[in-house]
Amino acid sequence: MCLILARWKKMDKFKQKLFKRLAVLGGIFASILFVYVITLIYADSNYLSGFMSGLLWSTGAVFLVYLLRYYRAIKNPDTLRKLQILEEDERNLLIAQKVQSHSFQLFVLIIAILAIVFAFIDRGKMFVLVSLLWIACIVKIGLYCYYKRKL
Amino acid sequence: MKTKIKELRKLNKISQDELANALNVTRQTIISIENEKYTASLVLAYKLANYFNLTIEDVFDFSEVEKDG
Numbered sequence: 467m468c469l470i471l472a473r474w475k476k477m478d479k480f481k482q483k484l485f486k487r488l489a490v491l492g493g494i495f496a497s498i499l500f501v502y503v504i505t506l507i508y509a510d511s512n513y514l515s516g517f518m519s520g521l522l523w524s525t526g527a528v529f530l531v532y533l534l535r536y537y538r539a540i541k542n543p544d545t546l547r548k549l550q551i552l553e554e555d556e557r558n559l560l561i562a563q564k565v566q567s568h569s570f571q572l573f574v575l576i577i578a579i580l581a582i583v584f585a586f587i588d589r590g591k592m593f594v595l596v597s598l599l600w601i602a603c604i605v606k607i608g609l610y611c612y613y614k615r616k617l
Numbered sequence: 618m619k620t621k622i623k624e625l626r627k628l629n630k631i632s633q634d635e636l637a638n639a640l641n642v643t644r645q646t647i648i649s650i651e652n653e654k655y656t657a658s659l660v661l662a663y664k665l666a667n668y669f670n671l672t673i674e675d676v677f678d679f680s681e682v683e684k685d686g
Contacts, residue, residue, distance in 0.1 A: 550641075556658050557646040 477543070480550045484536045495529045498522050574602050619678035623651045625669050640664050 502518045509515055539546040552558065581595035626636060633651075637644040642661065649655035650665075657665065657677075666673045 551637075551643060554641065555643045555646055556661060557649060557655055558643065560655075 477546060477550060481540060481546060484540060488533065488536055491529050491532055495525050498525050574599065577602070618656045618681070619653060620650060621676055621678075622647070622665065625676065629669065636668070639668060
């Protein structure tokens with residue numbers, strides 16, 4: 467009985483989490499829509515309105531996918547539980563962590579290689595890439611210091 | 618890490634899906650633990666042992682860890 471109650475409470479908490487996520491996504495979509503309308507009215511640049519239009523459509527598509535996914539989960543307790551298990555499963559979390567860490571390392575490596583290549587072609591682009599490398603290093607050191615204190 | 622989960626599951630006639638559902642993990646996690654591809658966290662190891670009413674040492678084989686020191 468106690469176990470069922472605990473599980474129900476956990477599911478309810480997860481449901482609240484989904485509502486919050488939808489609210490955040492909706493907020494992002496609404497603000498992009500607002501900026502898009504402003505650029506349509508005031509901006510003369512075709513490039514800017516084209517960029518905003520692309521941003522609006524891509525955010526709209528992401529929002530729609532998550533809206534449908536979360537709506538189905540909120541309406542059906544079985545789907546909600548499946549989604550909760552899928553998101554909270556420790557192996558899935560570990561995989562996500564590893565993917566993020568490896569993709570960051572790969573990103574830094576690619577930027578470093580590109581910086582070396584652009585040193586021979588275009589100095590301006592090389593400086594931009596080196597700046598990106600510096601930012602990546604600062605972010606990594608900052609996060610390392612944060613987690614060293616936290617954990 | 619070697620485990621006895623597969624044997625215990627078969628002994629108690631429990632499917633991977635049922636075990637995964639009871640422990641709030643995916644079936645793939647159970648498969649990976651059984652195939653020694655993934656080492657369960659302390660919490661999941663405790664939950665697994667608790668599910669079969671055994672101790673963690675009964676479910677997981679720590680002999681390789683002991684050898685490493």
